[in-house]
Amino acid sequence: MARILRISSSPRPRGCSTKIADAFVNEYVSINGSDVVDRIDLWSYDLPELDSVAIEAKYAVLRRANHSESERSVWRRIVDEAEKFKAYDKYIFSVPMWNWGIPFILKKYIDTITQPGLLFEWSPKAGYVGLVNKPVVAIYSSSFDYGEGSGMTGMDHQKRYFDHWLRVIGCRDIQSIVVAPTSAAFSESVVALEKAKQQAREIARIF
Numbered sequence: 610m611a612r613i614l615r616i617s618s619s620p621r622p623r624g625c626s627t628k629i630a631d632a633f634v635n636e637y638v639s640i641n642g643s644d645v646v647d648r649i650d651l652w653s654y655d656l657p658e659l660d661s662v663a664i665e666a667k668y669a670v671l672r673r674a675n676h677s678e679s680e681r682s683v684w685r686r687i688v689d690e691a692e693k694f695k696a697y698d699k700y701i702f703s704v705p706m707w708n709w710g711i712p713f714i715l716k717k718y719i720d721t722i723t724q725p726g727l728l729f730e731w732s733p734k735a736g737y738v739g740l741v742n743k744p745v746v747a748i749y750s751s752s753f754d755y756g757e758g759s760g761m762t763g764m765d766h767q768k769r770y771f772d773h774w775l776r777v778i779g780c781r782d783i784q785s786i787v788v789a790p791t792s793a794a795f796s797e798s799v800v801a802l803e804k805a806k807q808q809a810r811e812i813a814r815i816f
């Protein structure tokens with residue numbers, strides 16, 4: 610029995626990335642009925658504040674220094690969150706484009722769990738070594754199409770950044786599904802949604 614974590618960073622219950630993730634999960638569950646799919650909706654999920662205490666706690670770990678009491682308490686929460694993430698076998702992320710990047714709530718999640726010794730290690734000799742080598746499906750949505758031939762690929766800091774993060778933490782088996790354009794101003798948006806749903810179902814069958 611595999612445990613799958615679905616992480617949503619769109620605040621819209623009927624958003625395009627959500628619809629594609631729903632299609633993916635429905636197909637996956639119909640085939641892998643004994644697997645468990647848990648879901649984190651980041652917009653209603655309690656994350657620790659990355660305030661001065663939390664950041665000093667992180668730097669103390671890097672310096673191998675002792676924590677103060679308040680640092681110990683917030684660091685425990687951060688470690689718990691990273692360990693909760695790592696405990697899953699596979700991941701599904703839905704990632705809308707917000708101002709050419711990812712929604713800040715997803716960045717906050719990444720900043721919380723991406724900790725040395727937990728998601729990655731670094732040494733002068735080896736550089737970054739990721740500690741999470743698990744299969745991932747990343748579902749990307751955007752009003753405009755930033756794909757090859759669009760003339761806008763250089764403006765895309767959504768897929769490029771998120772894919773970079775996945776690789777740094779060690780993921781190698783990464784499947785990307787792009788739903789774009791999603792703006793109702795484009796007639797192609799209906800076709801793009803159907804195409805992405807179809808792709809999601811196909812990937813779900815072999816995930």
Ligand SMILES: Cc1cc2nc3c(=O)[nH]c(=O)nc-3n(C[C@H](O)[C@H](O)[C@H](O)COP(=O)(O)O)c2cc1C
Nearest residue numbers: 619624625626705706707708709750751752753791
């Ligand atoms: C705050 C915000 C910023 C956005 N920035 C961009 C952008 O830079 N480029 C783009 O193509 N679409 C942008 N959009 C549109 C969304 O990417 C698009 O509507 C997408 O389908 C949203 O995904 P969802 O339906 O899963 O929530 C933005 C939307 C919001 C709310």
